[in-house]
Amino acid sequence: MDLTQSACSQMLGIPENAPLDEVRRAYRKLARRLHPDVVGGDSVRFSEITAAYNVLTGRCAAAKTQTQKASTTTPPRTAAEEAEHAQAYAEFRRRAANFRPANGSRAPQSAQSKVDPMVQTPAAEPQSVQPEVVEVPVSTVAAAAPRPSLWQRLRAKVRKAAPTHGSDVYLTMPVDLGTVLRGGEQAIMIQRAAACPSCVGGGDTRCVCLGAGRLVVREKLKVQVPAGARAGVKMRLGGKGNDGLMGRGAGDLYLLLEPVQIAGFVREGADLRGTLEIGAELARVGGPMNVPTPWGPLRLDVPAATRTGMKFRLRGQGLPVWQRADRGDLYLQVQVG
Numbered sequence: 284m285d286l287t288q289s290a291c292s293q294m295l296g297i298p299e300n301a302p303l304d305e306v307r308r309a310y311r312k313l314a315r316r317l318h319p320d321v322v323g324g325d326s327v328r329f330s331e332i333t334a335a336y337n338v339l340t341g342r343c344a345a346a347k348t349q350t351q352k353a354s355t356t357t358p359p360r361t362a363a364e365e366a367e368h369a370q371a372y373a374e375f376r377r378r379a380a381n382f383r384p385a386n387g388s389r390a391p392q393s394a395q396s397k398v399d400p401m402v403q404t405p406a407a408e409p410q411s412v413q414p415e416v417v418e419v420p421v422s423t424v425a426a427a428a429p430r431p432s433l434w435q436r437l438r439a440k441v442r443k444a445a446p447t448h449g450s451d452v453y454l455t456m457p458v459d460l461g462t463v464l465r466g467g468e469q470a471i472m473i474q475r476a477a478a479c480p481s482c483v484g485g486g487d488t489r490c491v492c493l494g495a496g497r498l499v500v501r502e503k504l505k506v507q508v509p510a511g512a513r514a515g516v517k518m519r520l521g522g523k524g525n526d527g528l529m530g531r532g533a534g535d536l537y538l539l540l541e542p543v544q545i546a547g548f549v550r551e552g553a554d555l556r557g558t559l560e561i562g563a564e565l566a567r568v569g570g571p572m573n574v575p576t577p578w579g580p581l582r583l584d585v586p587a588a589t590r591t592g593m594k595f596r597l598r599g600q601g602l603p604v605w606q607r608a609d610r611g612d613l614y615l616q617v618q619v620g
């Protein structure tokens with residue numbers, strides 16, 4: 284291989300004694316096309332133009348072959364340049380990997396600059412960012428998630444750094460009959476993320492909270508429930524949700540009411556429907572009898588000639604209407620037996 288100045292210039296398709304800038308531009312253009320990692324690359328020609336480039340940029344003395352270079356005892360300066368070249372090659376591979384159209388304006392280029400943009404150390408990239416625990420799972424154990432992408436990890440970092448408002452907690456709360464009828468206090472165990480008392484949410488990784496800044500706590504809450512609780516009604520307890528990060532405000536606690544079934548009755552809103560069994564004799568002649576209601580037994584005057592299928596309405600003997608000073612009715616369907 285002829286490695287004279289003129290041969291090298293010819294190989295790169297530039298005039299002899301072309302300025303360094305032009306040598307670099309020509310080499311990069313060819314290298315992008317010929318690199319063995321690129322589709323249609325040519326490893327032989329690539330090594331040739333690389334050798335030519337090295338000669339023209341003064342990295343190797345002219346007319347020295349690769350084997351000679353390898354066998355010579357390398358003075359420190361050459362060793363440094365070798366390293367530089369290896370780096371350039373690594374950089375090239377990196378660029379070829381995310382092959383983008385040339386923009387050529389990545390680094391400031393000046394004629395005096397001795398630093399070849401090709402051999403600049405690539406900007407330090409985050410090699411391994413450990414995913415961080417941002418939230419203590421509150422009610423469910425999070426399933427093993429796939430390893431987060433770099434973007435997600437960076438976002439998680441930002442989210443951790445930024446103080447976050449606490450999230451809301453949702454719970455179902457059973458309500459007993461007495462509370463449905465008259466309202467009252469219901470106790471409930473809740474589980475929520477509370478600010479870590481040891482580091483006060485500071486996120487110290489040596490802390491008992493492992494840097495999450497919060498701990499899952501179980502608390503017994505007493506809740507004042509109004510009368511007439513219906514299934515699906517939501518009660519909001521401001522500030523009783525998960526505590527925020529770094530002293531930020533807590534979320535809210537939402538209690539989804541689940542009142543008990545009332546034995547012997549079907550509930551329709553505030554109204555109740557049931558069956559009333561009346562003896563044949565009483566049904567024929569009529570008279571007083573005790574009927575069960577959620578409020579307790581009630582005296583009812585059965586009219587004479589009562590027949591199966593008749594319906595009695597006991598006004599105001601149903602359930603309280605949620606958040607209204609009003610009551611539903613109790614409907615009883617007669618069954619003469």
Ligand SMILES: [Zn+2]
Pocket residue numbers: 479480481482483484485486487490491492493494495496497
């Ligand atoms: Zn802590």
